[in-house]
Ligand code: PHE
């Protein structure tokens with residue numbers, strides 16, 4: 001174990017305002033992959049709110065050539081460098097700093113700062129990458145105006161881009177050229193970007209609602225121009241949507257999206273120059289699935305919406321990350337839902353959000369990396385771009401809207417911009433705007449930002465037939481004993497015997513007369529809510545639309561759940577009833593498998609009949625039916641168990657899938673045929689829903705294939721006119737146990753030049769239950785595999801550890817050793833990617849003792865390394881703590 005240099009923890013409570021504020025930044029780049037020269041001229045002045053008079057700059061992995069203050073070269077001794085900090089003591093009131101540094105982009109494998117991808121230059125500065133480009137007060141509360149001069153070889157890098165407007169360009173002789181960019185808006189350093197590359201673009205002039213014309217561009221490598229239409233369309237939809245829903249207009253004359261193949265995350269909202277992982281730009285029917293299309297729409301929207309929520313109003317410090325991320329995820333969720341339009345379509349997007357929370361956020365919040373939406377401390381900020389900050393943060397924002405209504409939410413947003421445009425602010429400032437605009441007391445709501453963990457809400461009910469009262473008693477608890485009660489909106493409806501919603505009269509309620517859903521506000525440990533004039537014992541539908549990110553406990557009987565599954569007008573709770581029915585059975589079967597009794601496993605006909613009825617109910621959206629028929633994932637089942645037995649879970653779930661596949665064979669086949677989408681491919685929600693249902697049917701049919709179903713899958717694999725269908729058929733085949741090697745090979749050969757499709761090829765094999773660690777090692781030896789490209793590493797390694805639990809948890813521990821080996825290997829290349837991979841082990845304490853011991857040994861093996869990054873060190877230390 002290491003005892004030396006434990007990394008520094010940074011605390012929110014230690015925040016102090018910057019001593020100096022920056023007015024302008026002029027950057028000059030002489031771009032060269034091996035030796036780029038960066039000249040940086042900063043004008044700054046003392047911050048009246050500062051607590052000292054030292055200039056503090058950050059710098060990392062850059063070589064300082066010269067430093068001048070107000071024209072005078074500073075000698076060693078006139079400034080101090082300590083780690084990443086450069087300090088100039090007792091600086092004058094007004095300062096011009098001129099800083100010259102060197103860096104080597106081609107050697108930068110971290111993909112943070114200035115780096116080279118496929119021969120082109122890109123930058124990534126969030127969170128703390130700008131300091132890898134030049135010395136600067138690299139903190140988000142320092143906002144400045146930037147001018148950027150780029151110089152580079154013209155033949156190699158014909159395109160030179162940066163934030164804002166192009167103000168000048170020309171030749172320099174000697175084969176080099178230049179471009180000068182000016183960003184009219186002040187911004188924090190993390191929003192700086194440049195691109196110097198050989199790229200081509202699709203461009204369009206777009207007219208805003210106000211009548212102003214803007215230039216939109218999507219930049220990609222030559223050969224990919226046939227894959228930019230959907231990103232461009234999504235961008236235009238985003239611009240329109242933000243105007244209409246929030247009255248927010250694009251503030252620039254030019255907006256650019258650039259795709260890059262090597263990228264740590266999904267995309268980045270740099271002012272006017274969004275840089276995207278190719279995965280969230282490139283699509284055509286041949287190479288992209290419906291899920292890819294939906295991802296592009298969401299991420300293009302997300303980055304565009306950041307222009308107001310993140311860029312115009314930014315974060316005071318990184319503890320406030322959810323101020324921009326939670327809010328912007330909520331906005332992109334609403335955008336995607338509005339793009340579908342229909343209520344049932346909205347519900348499908350909502351169900352997807354609930355699944356993500358349960359699959360990823362609840363476990364995170366119950367594990368070693370649990371943190372509040374607004375963390376109190378961190379070692380490495382890169383480790384806090386989490387599902388908690390993003391997805392739970394979006395739930396917190398959604399709850400404001402649930403509490404104050406859509407119009408009230410809009411008023412709160414308007415006030416937020418009125419107060420804070422051009423500022424770097426906090427989550428408290430956002431909450432204050434929501435409260436003040438609506439005249440509401442939202443003080444207790446603050447606990448959603450400060451208290452970690454998933455609250456458990458328990459409901460009890462009682463019916464008084466004489467008085468015709470129905471009471472719902474709600475209580476809340478958390479697994480942190482010292483926590484105070486949350487302010488929880490619980491949307492409730494009551495179903496009558498005929499399945500219809502009862503009109504509600506809540507004692508003390510302020511809802512409209514005749515409302516069928518009301519929002520109960522649970523603010524205490526326990527509260528009683530009384531409904532009047534209820535003529536029959538109703539079935540309660542609690543937490544409609546998943547109105548709060550909590551775990552709801554209620555002792556539903558099977559009959560009540562079946563009633564909700566058949567009739568609930570709230571699609572989220574209708575789906576939820578099905579999940580509860582399935583989960584009860586999955587847990588029982590898992591226990592039976594684990595107990596190793598020889599009794600054959602059985603699945604009751606009540607459940608099968610309910611599934612059948614839903615499958616063939618053509619009054620329901622295919623997309624909804626698909627979601628309602630997917631069983632809870634192995635990961636979600638694991639979260640319900642005290643001691644996780646991944647093999648028993650897998651066996652039980654497979655048994656259930658096989659039983660559904662065989663018992664419902666006729667209906668599955670019929671729906672398979674009924675939901676074909678002939679004609680030209682379109683990614684719209686209805687067509688995508690049909691494909692999803694059809695392909696789910698196929699996957700059930702292929703759990704126990706016969707000659708008919710086998711040939712259906714093979715035929716679809718060969719004849720599919722789009723990637724969604726081809727991919728689904730191939731996955732069904734490789735999961736069926738049939739020999740699918742020829743189809744896999746054919747897939748590879750057909751798409752050898754399409755990196756994103758080759759990622760899919762690795763990913764689907766990694767997640768196949770028959771792929772053991774030896775098979776993964778073999779795939780790693782494939783010439784197309786590399787650890788250096790994050791998408792490729794994720795497709796094989798992350799999918800194996802996260803989506804193939806029965807192999808990752810192989811009894812001999814061989815996959816844990818594999819994990820340790822590759823955390824270490826990845827860390828030497830890219831700490832951010834390594835730290836994410838490291839988190840596959842987060843839940844190790846929940847497994848049976850024999851597995852736990854092996855997991856612990858693997859964690860300790862990583863911890864024993866002497867050269868770990870802070871990123872990985874933080875994750876491993878917390879896991880072992
Ligand atoms: N801010 C980006 C987003 O949410 C995510 C990101 C973080 C990208 C850090 C790169 C690095 O859109």
Ligand code: ZN
Nearest residue numbers: 302306325328
């Ligand atoms: Zn974001």
